[in-house]
Amino acid sequence: MPIKVLAFAGSPRRGGNSETLLDWVLEAMREEPDVEIEKVPLDEANVNPCRGCNACEVLNRCVQRDGMDVLHDKIISCHVLILAAPIFCMGINSQSKALVDRFQVFRSRKYVLKLPVVADELKGKRQGIFLCTAGQNWDYVFDGAIPTVKCFFHVVEVRDKDINYLMVNGVDEKGAILTHPTAKNDAEKLAKDVIANARNLLGLRS
Amino acid sequence: MAVKVLGISGSPHRHGNTETLLDAFLDGAGKAGAETEKVVLKELDFTPCRGCNACHKEGECIVRDQAIPLFDRIFTMDCLAVASPIYSMGITAELKGLIDRAQYIWARKFILKTLYFSNDHIRSHKGIFISTAGLSWDNVFDAAFPAITAFFNTIGFEYYDNIIANEMDKYKGILGHPTAMNEAGEKGERVVKVIEKIRSELDEKAE
Numbered sequence: 001m002p003i004k005v006l007a008f009a010g011s012p013r014r015g016g017n018s019e020t021l022l023d024w025v026l027e028a029m030r031e032e033p034d035v036e037i038e039k040v041p042l043d044e045a046n047v048n049p050c051r052g053c054n055a056c057e058v059l060n061r062c063v064q065r066d067g068m069d070v071l072h073d074k075i076i077s078c079h080v081l082i083l084a085a086p087i088f089c090m091g092i093n094s095q096s097k098a099l100v101d102r103f104q105v106f107r108s109r110k111y112v113l114k115l116p117v118v119a120d121e122l123k124g125k126r127q128g129i130f131l132c133t134a135g136q137n138w139d140y141v142f143d144g145a146i147p148t149v150k151c152f153f154h155v156v157e158v159r160d161k162d163i164n165y166l167m168v169n170g171v172d173e174k175g176a177i178l179t180h181p182t183a184k185n186d187a188e189k190l191a192k193d194v195i196a197n198a199r200n201l202l203g204l205r206s
Numbered sequence: 207m208a209v210k211v212l213g214i215s216g217s218p219h220r221h222g223n224t225e226t227l228l229d230a231f232l233d234g235a236g237k238a239g240a241e242t243e244k245v246v247l248k249e250l251d252f253t254p255c256r257g258c259n260a261c262h263k264e265g266e267c268i269v270r271d272q273a274i275p276l277f278d279r280i281f282t283m284d285c286l287a288v289a290s291p292i293y294s295m296g297i298t299a300e301l302k303g304l305i306d307r308a309q310y311i312w313a314r315k316f317i318l319k320t321l322y323f324s325n326d327h328i329r330s331h332k333g334i335f336i337s338t339a340g341l342s343w344d345n346v347f348d349a350a351f352p353a354i355t356a357f358f359n360t361i362g363f364e365y366y367d368n369i370i371a372n373e374m375d376k377y378k379g380i381l382g383h384p385t386a387m388n389e390a391g392e393k394g395e396r397v398v399k400v401i402e403k404i405r406s407e408l409d410e411k412a413e
Binding site: 051052086098104147152172 | 218219222254255256257258259291293294295296297298300302303305306308309312345349350351352353356357360
């Protein structure tokens with residue numbers, strides 16, 4: 001069984017810092033023999049914001065028909081879920097926030113309808129990665145993003161302890177991350193660690 | 207000249223808890239003699255920031271949609287109330303979309319240095335954050351504050367106050383909340399008086 005990785009590139013700026021960080025992670029994962037990767041640039045994914053209609057609390061599905069229709073099953077069946085997003089104005093960018101908010105359908109399923117969100121054999125075995133970049137170099141520049149990201153992972157059964165963070169500040173203009181002293185190594189190491197953990201959790205051998 | 211108050215509703219849900227709370231605030235401000243207006247972001251045609259950083263060169267946004275005239279309007283206001291429910295521990299994508307578009311104003315201030323707000327300007331321009339959340343957690347608004355703080359800083363408004371109410375699920379909506387609606391009305395009246403007072407102080411200083 002391959003380890004399935006679903007990765008969202010949340011930035012509207014293609015090939016920018018957060019996507020580069022993601023690409024480093026995915027390249028390192030791709031070197032592993034048993035990893036299957038799907039990368040979804042949100043810019044092309046046609047995911048509208050949540051309308052706040054709460055219909056999912058009754059219908060167990062979203063009333064909107066858009067890119068989430070095809071992403072829904074991939075989100076709940078992957079083994080490693082990755083969100084890469086830049087910080088804009090002290091929070092994740094609007095496009096990424098729209099994706100997070102659309103996970104309301106999973107929240108409704110889990111907490112309102114009390115139905116399973118993932119298959120039994122995946123429960124407690126999914127890994128999450130949050131990759132983030134910010135232009136400002138303040139230590140607290142990611143503080144507003146983290147609670148939102150936790151919601152994103154919690155509602156699709158990625159436990160708090162299975163969320164891995166790599167957040168790089170002080171990178172603003174496109175390409176700035178290329179000269180960062182540690183980001184690339186950290187990304188590659190994270191990728192290897194997460195795949196090793198995934199293998200352990202899923203009872204697979206490399 | 208009457209104090210001008212603009213309310214921006216960032217909820218996709220028309221006339222829900224947050225917009226109702228914003229309405230109570232605007233009514234209070236109107237009672238105190240302010241000119242009030244409301245913009246509903248859901249009905250505005252604009253896209254989120256593209257992160258292209260083109261504004262870092264000229265201080266202008268290359269995306270010409272309804273966000274730009276809205277910012278022009280914001281700059282004619284004395285008080286700005288931004289309202290959003292909490293979704294996934296943060297403000298809605300709609301309000302975040304607008305806030306992210308203020309990057310060109312940030313660029314004018316911090317990169318091009320063509321825009322500067324004096325302390326008197328900031329003191330006489332008040333920003334209010336209005337929000338509701340379903341959950342009862344005390345910290346449910348915490349992750350929203352940094353973006354709101356950054357937004358008011360960028361546009362030269364003092365982040366003056368919050369009107370926030372959690373536990374909407376328990377109270378079955380804002381109208382069931384014991385204090386929030388009154389608080390919003392009172393704060394609307396009060397902020398107009400505060401702005402008038404600051405204005406008269408500034409006028410005296412100028413004379």
